[in-house]
Structure formats: structure tokens, C-alpha cells
Amino acid sequence: MDVKFQNMVEQIGKVILGKREQIKLALTCLFAGGHLLIEDLPGIGKTTLAKVLSRCLGLNFRRIQCTSDMLPGDILGVSVFERKTSSFVFHPGPVFTQILLADEINRATPKTQSALLEAMEERQVTVEGKTRPLDKPFFIIATQNPMEQFGTFSLPESQLDRFLMRINLGYPNRSAEQKLLKQGEVKSTLFSTEPCLTPGEVLLIQKQIAKVHTSDALLEYVQDLLDFTRNAPHFSAGLSPRAGLAFLRAAKSHAFLQGRDHVLPEDLQKVMFWVVGHRLRSHDDRAELSRDRLENLLMEVPIP
Amino acid sequence: MKATNKKHLLPILGAILLAVSPHLFRLPSWIVIWCLAFWAYVLAASKNNWYRPGRTILVILTIGGFIGGLATYGFKFNLDTGVGLLAVMLGLKPFEMKTHRDRMITLCLVYFLVITNLLYSNNLVMSLFMFASVLLATAVLIRINHPRGSFAANLRLSGVIMVQALPMMIVLFFLFPRIQGTLFGMSNQSIARTGINDRLSPGSISQLVLSGEIAFRAEFKNSIPGPDRLYWRGIVFQHFDGKTWSRGQTRPVRQAPLSAGSTVGYTITLEPQGEKWLFALDMPITSPPMARMQNDRTLMAYHKLKARIRYDAVSQTTYNTGDFKPEERKALILPVQGNPKSTALARSWADTFDNPAKIVNKALEFFSQNDFVYSLNPPGLKEDAIDDFLFKTRKGYCEHYASAFAFLMRKAKIPARIVGGYLGGELNPYGNYLIVRQSDAHAWVEVWLPARGWVRIDPTSAVAPERVEQGFEAALPPEELEGFLLLKHFGPLQSHLKKIIFRWDAANNYWNQWVLGYSYWRQRELLAKVGINIGSWKGPFKWILLALGLISFIVFMISMRLFKTPVANTDDAQRFYVKFCAKLTRVGLTRKPGQGPVDFAKTAGDLRRDLKVNIHKITDLYVLLRYARGGDENTLKKFKERVKEFDPKPIAET
Numbered sequence: 001m002d003v004k005f006q007n008m009v010e011q012i013g014k015v016i017l018g019k020r021e022q023i024k025l026a027l028t029c030l031f032a033g034g035h036l037l038i039e040d041l042p043g044i045g046k047t048t049l050a051k052v053l054s055r056c057l058g059l060n061f062r063r064i065q066c067t068s069d070m071l072p073g074d075i076l077g078v079s080v081f082e083r084k085t086s087s088f089v090f091h092p093g094p095v096f097t098q099i100l101l102a103d104e105i106n107r108a109t110p111k112t113q114s115a116l117l118e119a120m121e122e123r124q125v126t127v128e129g130k131t132r133p134l135d136k137p138f139f140i141i142a143t144q145n146p147m148e149q150f151g152t153f154s155l156p157e158s159q160l161d162r163f164l165m166r167i168n169l170g171y172p173n174r175s176a177e178q179k180l181l182k183q184g185e186v187k188s189t190l191f192s193t194e195p196c197l198t199p200g201e202v203l204l205i206q207k208q209i210a211k212v213h214t215s216d217a218l219l220e221y222v223q224d225l226l227d228f229t230r231n232a233p234h235f236s237a238g239l240s241p242r243a244g245l246a247f248l249r250a251a252k253s254h255a256f257l258q259g260r261d262h263v264l265p266e267d268l269q270k271v272m273f274w275v276v277g278h279r280l281r282s283h284d285d286r287a288e289l290s291r292d293r294l295e296n297l298l299m300e301v302p303i304p
Numbered sequence: 305m306k307a308t309n310k311k312h313l314l315p316i317l318g319a320i321l322l323a324v325s326p327h328l329f330r331l332p333s334w335i336v337i338w339c340l341a342f343w344a345y346v347l348a349a350s351k352n353n354w355y356r357p358g359r360t361i362l363v364i365l366t367i368g369g370f371i372g373g374l375a376t377y378g379f380k381f382n383l384d385t386g387v388g389l390l391a392v393m394l395g396l397k398p399f400e401m402k403t404h405r406d407r408m409i410t411l412c413l414v415y416f417l418v419i420t421n422l423l424y425s426n427n428l429v430m431s432l433f434m435f436a437s438v439l440l441a442t443a444v445l446i447r448i449n450h451p452r453g454s455f456a457a458n459l460r461l462s463g464v465i466m467v468q469a470l471p472m473m474i475v476l477f478f479l480f481p482r483i484q485g486t487l488f489g490m491s492n493q494s495i496a497r498t499g500i501n502d503r504l505s506p507g508s509i510s511q512l513v514l515s516g517e518i519a520f521r522a523e524f525k526n527s528i529p530g531p532d533r534l535y536w537r538g539i540v541f542q543h544f545d546g547k548t549w550s551r552g553q554t555r556p557v558r559q560a561p562l563s564a565g566s567t568v569g570y571t572i573t574l575e576p577q578g579e580k581w582l583f584a585l586d587m588p589i590t591s592p593p594m595a596r597m598q599n600d601r602t603l604m605a606y607h608k609l610k611a612r613i614r615y616d617a618v619s620q621t622t623y624n625t626g627d628f629k630p631e632e633r634k635a636l637i638l639p640v641q642g643n644p645k646s647t648a649l650a651r652s653w654a655d656t657f658d659n660p661a662k663i664v665n666k667a668l669e670f671f672s673q674n675d676f677v678y679s680l681n682p683p684g685l686k687e688d689a690i691d692d693f694l695f696k697t698r699k700g701y702c703e704h705y706a707s708a709f710a711f712l713m714r715k716a717k718i719p720a721r722i723v724g725g726y727l728g729g730e731l732n733p734y735g736n737y738l739i740v741r742q743s744d745a746h747a748w749v750e751v752w753l754p755a756r757g758w759v760r761i762d763p764t765s766a767v768a769p770e771r772v773e774q775g776f777e778a779a780l781p782p783e784e785l786e787g788f789l790l791l792k793h794f795g796p797l798q799s800h801l802k803k804i805i806f807r808w809d810a811a812n813n814y815w816n817q818w819v820l821g822y823s824y825w826r827q828r829e830l831l832a833k834v835g836i837n838i839g840s841w842k843g844p845f846k847w848i849l850l851a852l853g854l855i856s857f858i859v860f861m862i863s864m865r866l867f868k869t870p871v872a873n874t875d876d877a878q879r880f881y882v883k884f885c886a887k888l889t890r891v892g893l894t895r896k897p898g899q900g901p902v903d904f905a906k907t908a909g910d911l912r913r914d915l916k917v918n919i920h921k922i923t924d925l926y927v928l929l930r931y932a933r934g935g936d937e938n939t940l941k942k943f944k945e946r947v948k949e950f951d952p953k954p955i956a957e958t
Contacts, residue, residue: 302898
């Protein structure tokens with residue numbers, strides 16, 4: 001897998017310049033079967049990353065631009081009365097796809113945001129009392145602007161917990177930006193990106209990742225980490241069991257993409273901030289912890 | 305030979321020896337020698353590094369031993385053959401013990417061996433022995449898996465585990481389906497077959513006297529009837545061929561209750577005799593669920609009794625069987641030829657007296673007034689056996705008297721038949737029940753008298769009245785008892801010994817009653833009380849049993865697969881990794897507690913390029929053992945060696 005994986009990272013790297021780590025993390029998240037939240041300022045390349053990811057994985061892609069006047073029906077779909085047959089016919093919304101890009105999700109009202117909850121967790125939607133399964137695989141890639149921006153509704157914690165990873169892109173470095181400026185608009189390169197996988201292959205990889213071996217010693221380490229967040233005085237609340245499962249899933253995916261069939265403590269550490277960062281708040285001011293602080297804290301937990 | 309194998313050999317051999325020890329007395333002597341010799345050799349070989357036979361020799365020995373075992377048992381496949389072959393293979397097994405897996409398999413075999421003991425005996429001593437044997441086997445199992453601490457600690461843990469298993473044992477004891485009859489219909493060659501035979505000829509009862517074995521135990525609901533009423537009816541002999549009495553045909557009937565007399569209720573725990581008849585006091589009026597009453601008022605079980613059973617019975621000790629039934633006319637049939645003198649004697653009585661009762665009295669008088677002797681060792685009888693006995697030898701045991709008396713009665717046209725069973729019994733004061741032994745076996749006569757029905761006549765009592773009142777010891781002349789080991793030979797110890805014997809028997813009785821007596825019928829009764837009817841379950845029960853068997857088979861197969869690749873102890877790996885890190889700390893490369901092994905190896909390797917290869921090799925092995933699957937004992941061994949050899953030197957100050 002690691003060769004194919006490198007190839008994919010190369011492909012995407014042609015579009016998103018100088019962000020190899022973020023690209024790897026995004027792929028790790030999607031292969032682990034989790035939803036991805038990309039958080040950064042406007043114009044950094046969030047939407048482009050989401051688009052190129054979906055092209056590269058060869059999956060159906062739909063996009064919704066979230067606004068404050070958007071309603072749940074706009075995402076899930078509605079039944080419309082049809083005169084010819086005198087019956088209601090369901091018109092599926094954009095959620096019926098394989099990759100859904102929810103752009104600027106924090107601009108949508110909480111009501112609309114929570115309409116996505118079921119789709120994210122159960123991979124099915126219930127519209128007008130009828131439950132409809134979604135396609136497989138199904139990912140949501142959401143982007144959001146940081147809270148300080150005007151006119152946004154911050155995501156409730158319950159919904160944040162449903163994103164396996166949250167990554168941020170950050171400004172490109174000097175050389176990457178120079179290349180970008182020379183290259184100009186990226187639209188053409190984006191459309192020339194070839195799919196590297198088929199949907200079937202994506203499902204297969206997901207299955208193989210689920211089988212990656214986790215030894216007792218490693219599970220003990222995971223538990224020690226979880227216990228630490230629950231007992232240490234630095235956090236307002238510890239990690240939930242769901243977060244623990246997500247953590248392990250991300251680590252398995254990371255290990256698999258490195259070409260290993262077992263998880264190492266290093267895998268956990270590599271994905272730690274991205275899985276845990278949006279789930280933990282500082283005890284003092286309920287603000288999020290910086291990457292350095294969080295990683296330093298968790299490095300205190302000895303590996304059993 | 306590996307040190308671990310050497311270390312574990314003795315405990316495993318000990319467990320095998322304890323488990324197999326009851327079999328040693330049953331096995332042919334060459335198999336016993338075979339086993340002991342091989343075990344002794346294995347033990348000595350491990351100590352002195354002697355030659356250990358290779359695969360070829362083992363195969364030859366296996367095949368040779370197998371054929372030898374089969375030949376010893378005459379190429380017949382039964383229980384004894386199975387156990388014999390198991391012992392033969394067990395003798396060779398220690399030669400194969402090389403890996404942990406072999407040791408585990410050998411121990412599983414030990415548990416199996418412990419169970420095979422049950423096929424021969426399930427009495428109290430055997431059960432206690434099995435507990436001890438399982439205790440040892442489990443302690444050894446703990447030992448070979450966690451070779452730490454003293455063996456006493458292993459034994460203690462084993463005991464704790466067994467105590468923890470007790471509730472499960474009790475639940476299974478009550479609920480596990482009992483089966484009727486023997487397991488797999490297996491016939492057991494070794495269960496004692498002493499007991500009353502279906503043929504009665506001179507010597508068939510007196511030979512039983514030599515056996516102190518218990519025939520059955522009887523507990524009475526109320527008071528115990530007097531000794532002259534303790535006639536335990538078992539079998540009725542109808543047919544006489546001039547020498548031997550045999551049972552003749554009977555058929556099951558629903559017997560009407562007897563007129564006259566009060567009833568006495570009791571419970572009998574009958575030892576297996578391999579025959580169908582059950583014993584009950586004269587005359588039984590009910591039949592237990594596993595038997596039917598016959599038209600001669602004997603109780604006949606549906607199957608031959610191969611296991612101890614317990615049943616309730618009710619009898620009337622005074623009775624009147626009523627009218628003479630036409631089918632009972634065979635109680636008059638005799639061979640036409642032979643025994644002219646006795647025939648003449650009987651005819652003369654029949655001519656003299658018109659009342660059958662008088663003829664009976666006359667005959668009893670004949671026995672008591674002519675000097676007949678009660679003896680265990682009567683002289684052999686010639687062609688006309690009855691004549692020979694009545695007029696010449698006049699020495700015999702109860703079967704001689706019963707046979708002669710019944711013959712005389714039949715010749716005098718009085719219906720007569722012989723009843724075989726037991727007389728009396730010994731009261732055990734610790735438990736208040738009667739012990740009836742094989743030595744209490746007895747035969748007596750029933751004659752049919754008008755208006756009284758079948759009446760019990762015991763001709764032996766005319767010769768030796770003490771037999772009825774005090775048992776055979778009192779009735780026999782002292783010189784005939786010399787060969788017996790009787791309590792009175794112990795002098796002052798006698799009363800103490802008797803107490804011990806009675807207490808031990810009482811303990812056995814409780815065991816039989818509460819543990820072994822919990823049969824199919826008991827379970828059915830008990831479950832019926834809580835509203836479960838097993839009878840109607842029979843079909844589903846079979847399926848449940850089958851499913852259970854299948855599940856345990858699957859679990860067994862899976863566990864065998866698990867054993868195949870012994871997974872290395874990751875704790876050991878961790879211990880050596882800590883040692884490895886400590887060695888690196890000495891040269892200034894310290895691992896942070898939260899630093900993963902691969903990261904650490906990278907950092908350390910970059911800092912000390914001279915150690916890089918070694919550090920990575922050790923780390924790879926560690927990761928394989930601790931985080932990957934498939935780290936086996938060899939990897940662990942290699943890892944340990946590498947860590948031991950790893951000796952980083954600090955960089956010389958420049």
C-alpha cells in the first residue's frame with residue numbers, strides 16, 4: 001500500500017503545494033472511515049484540498065455551500081408532490097453521494113448542522129419518517145473558518161466529536177508560495193488529476209485497516225492516554241470512549257498507510273493532535289490547547 | 305535437552321504417575337514395567353544427558369507396543385484394551401516432550417486419564433483420589449505456564465481454582481442430563497459379578513460366603529423387622545433338571561395387594577451385580593420405576609444392572625398370596641427318572657398324611673432329627689444327587705437343604721419352589737441401616753398350602769437355627785472359619801475396628817445415596833418439582849447434547865490451533881527492552897517515558913552511528929514481539945540474546 005499511498009500523496013501534492021503532512025493526514029482520516037474537518041482562514045486552499053481528495057479517490061463528489069438561511073431539506077432532500085402521478089416523490093439532496101463537501105459548515109445554523117449528525121454517525125438519513133441508507137463509502141469533508149470570524153455558529157461539541165480528525169492547513173511556505181504564484185490558477189491541474197483508486201478499492205482498504213493488529217501492550221497505552229485526559233487537571237473533560245475508538249482507528253489507518261500490519265505507539269503519537277485536539281479543552285479557560293502543549297502533556301504518559 | 309524441559313519433567317511425570325496409579329493394579333504386568341521403565345529412563349536421561357531415542361525408534365516402539373497391547377487383550381476392543389493401549393502410549397509420551405506444546409498435551413492426557421478411572425469405580429475413595437489427582441495436575445499446569453514461586457504455592461493456587469470451580473460443579477451435578485444405562489452401551493469387564501446366579505446348584509451359594517462384598521444396603525422408614533423376617537427375595541427357581549435349579553419363564557403382572565399384614569417401607573441401594581433382579585423383603589407389593597413385578601413376585605429390572613441403583617420398596621412381612629393359579633402348576637414338575645429313595649420317602653409321607661402342612665412338618669423333622677450338618681465344604685454328590693445328600697453325605701449348605709426339601713415336597717404333590725436371595729444383614733449404628741453382604745446369600749423354599757397361599761419354609765433353620773438368628777458365622781462349625789479373616793481374630797482391637805468399619809461404611813453410604821444415587825430418575829423427580837419434565841424433553845435433550853458435543857469439539861479444535869504457535873510472553877520482551885534502554889542510558893542516550901521504540905531508535909541511532917545497526921535490529925525484534933503478531937518463542941530467544949550481547953561503550957573524550 002505504501003507505494004500507492006506515496007503516489008497519491010504525490011498527485012495531490014501537485015495541486016496543494018507544500019502541504020504533504022496535511023495531505024497524508026487527510027488520507028489517513030478518510031481510509032479510517034472517518035469524517036474530516038478542515039479548519040483555516042479563507043483562501044488557504046481548504047476547498048481545493050477537498051475536491052482533489054475526492055477526485056483522487058475516484059468517488060462521487062457533491063458540494064454544499066453552507067449559509068445561514070440554509071434548511072435541513074436543502075441537504076437531505078425533500079418530497080415533492082407530482083401532479084402526474086398524484087403522489088409525493090422524494091428528491092434526494094446533495095447528501096446522497098460518496099464525498100460530501102460541506103463548505104464553511106459553521107455558517108449554517110445549528111438546526112442544519114445537526115441534520116448532518118445522523119448522516120455522519122449512522123451513514124443513513126431519515127426524511128419524513130423514512131430511513132434511507134447512504135452510499136458506501138461515505139465521507140463528509142467539512143471546512144470551517146475559525147470562530148473569530150463574523151457571522152458564524154460554532155459547531156456543537158457533539159458534532160465536533162463526530163469528525164475523526166480536524167486538520168488545519170496554514171499559510172504555504174516561501175518556496176511553495178513562489179511556485180504557486182508562478183503557476184497561477186490551479187483549476188486546470190485540479191481537473192487533470194487522475195483517480196488513483198476505485199470505490200471498491202477504497203472499501204477494501206478500509207476493511208484491511210480494520211484488521212490491523214493491535215497488541216495488548218498497545219491497547220494498554222491507549223487506555224493510559226485516555227485515563228490521563230480524564231484524570232489530569234489540565235483538561236475540562238476527558239476523552240470519550242468514542243474518541244478512544246476514533247483514536248485507535250486513525251492509528252491503525254496510519255500504520256497501514258506506512259505499510260505495517262500492526263500499530264506502534266508512534267502511530268498513536270503521530271495522529272494524536274489531529275484526533276484529540278478538537279475534543280479537548282483546557283481546564284482554565286475552556287479554550288483549545290495548542291499542538292505543542294498538548295503533545296508535551298501526552299508525552300508525559302509513559303509507554304507501558 | 306532444554307533446561308525448561310528438564311525442569312518440568314519431574315512434576316509432569318509425578319502427575320502422570322498419580323493419575324495412572326489406580327490402573328497399575330489392573331494393567332498386565334508388562335505394561336506396568338514398560339511404563340515405569342521408560343519414565344525412569346527419561347528421568348535419568350535428562351539428568352545425565354543420556355541418549356534419547358530418535359523418531360524412528362519411537363515409531364517402532366509405538367507400533368510394537370500397540371500390537372503387543374492388542375495381543376495381550378486377545379485383539380478384542382473393549383474398555384480394558386482401551387486403557388491398556390492408553391497406558392502403553394503414555395509410557396512413550398515423555399520421550400516426545402520437547403516443547404511447551406508437548407507438555408500441555410501431556411497434561412491434557414493426564415486429565416483424561418483421571419477420568420478413565422471413573423470407568424472402573426466411582427466410589428468415595430476413587431472420588432477423593434481423583435480430586436487429589438486433579439489438584440496435582442492443575443498445579444503442574446500452573447507450574448509449566450508460570451514457573452515462578454514454590455511448588456507449594458502452585459498447589460495452593462490449584463486448590464483455590466478447584467474451590468472456585470465448586471459452584472459450577474454443583475450446578476452441573478444437578479442439571480447435567482443423566483443417562484439411563486451405561487455410557488455408549490459399553491460393557492465393563494471388571495465390575496464384580498459376584499452375586500446370586502440364575503442357576504442354583506450345589507456350591508453356588510456357599511461360594512458367595514467367601515466374599516465380604518456388599519450386596520446392598522437397606523434403610524427402613526420405621527423400625528427394622530426381626531431377623532426371622534429379613535428374607536430378601538431376589539429370584540425364584542422353578543425348574544429342576546435333577547441337579548440344577550433354574551429360573552424358568554416369568555412374565556410381568558400387575559399383582560394385587562396381599563391380604564393380611566402391615567406394610568414396611570424401605571430404601572435399597574443395590575450394588576451392581578450385572579443381573580436383572582432387584583431384592584426386596586418377602587413379599588414386595590410395589591415395584592420401583594426401573595423394574596416390573598413378575599408373576600412369581602420377584603422384581604425384574606428392564607436392563608441388566610451395571611451401575612449402583614437406589615430404589616424405594618414396600619413389603620408385607622406377613623401375607624397371604626391367595627388362590628393357587630393354574631400357571632403355578634409348574635411348581636410340581638420334576639424329572640421322572642432318578643432319586644428313587646427320596647421319591648419313595650416323599651410318597652410314603654403323602655400316603656400317610658392327608659394334610660400338606662403335616663407333610664411339611666414331617667420333612668422338617670426329618671432334617672432336624674437325622675444328624676444333618678451345616679457346612680461350607682460338603683463332599684461331592686454322585687448321580688442321584690438328592691438321594692446321595694439325604695441318605696449318605698448329610699452335609700451341606702443352604703442350597704443343598706432347599707433343593708432337597710423342594711424335591712421332597714414336589715414328590716409329595718405339594719407345589720414348591722426355591723427362592724434365592726439374602727438373609728439378615730448387619731445393622732450399622734452410624735446411619736441406622738442394614739448392610740447386606742454377599743456372604744448373607746441364602747436359599748429357601750416356598751410351598752403352597754391351601755388357605756395360606758405360598759408359605760416360606762427355611763429348611764436350613766431346621767438344621768442350623770443359628771443361621772437365621774445370628775448369621776452364617778455362628779452357624780458354621782469353627783474349624784471351617786479358620787481361613788476367614790474375621791473380626792474376632794483381632795482380640796481387643798475388635799470393637800475399635802468394628803467402629804471404624806461401620807463409620808467408613810456409613811460415609812460410603814451417604815456418598816452412594818447423595819452423589820451416586822442422583823440418577824436419571826432422581827433428576828427427573830427433582831426437575832419435575834420445579835416444573836420441568838425431562839421425559840417429554842427426550843428429543844430436544846439429545847439435540848442439546850449433540851450441540852454441546854459439537855461446540856466443545858469446535859472449541860477444542862480452535863484451542864489446538866492456538867497452541868500451535870506458542871505466543872511469546874510479551875512481559876519478558878518488555879523486561880529485556882528496559883534492560884536495553886538502561887544500557888543506552890549508561891552511554892547518555894535516554895529514552896523519554898513517552899517516546900516510542902522506533903522514534904527512540906531513530907534518535908539514538910542518529911546520535912551514535914556506530915551503534916545504529918545494532919539498535920535498529922534490537923528495536924525491530926522488540927516491536928515484532930510486543931506490537932506485531934507472530935512473535936514466537938524463537939524471536940524472544942533471539943531478542944534476549946541480542947540484548948545480552950549488546951554492550952555500548954561511551955565515546956572516548958577527545
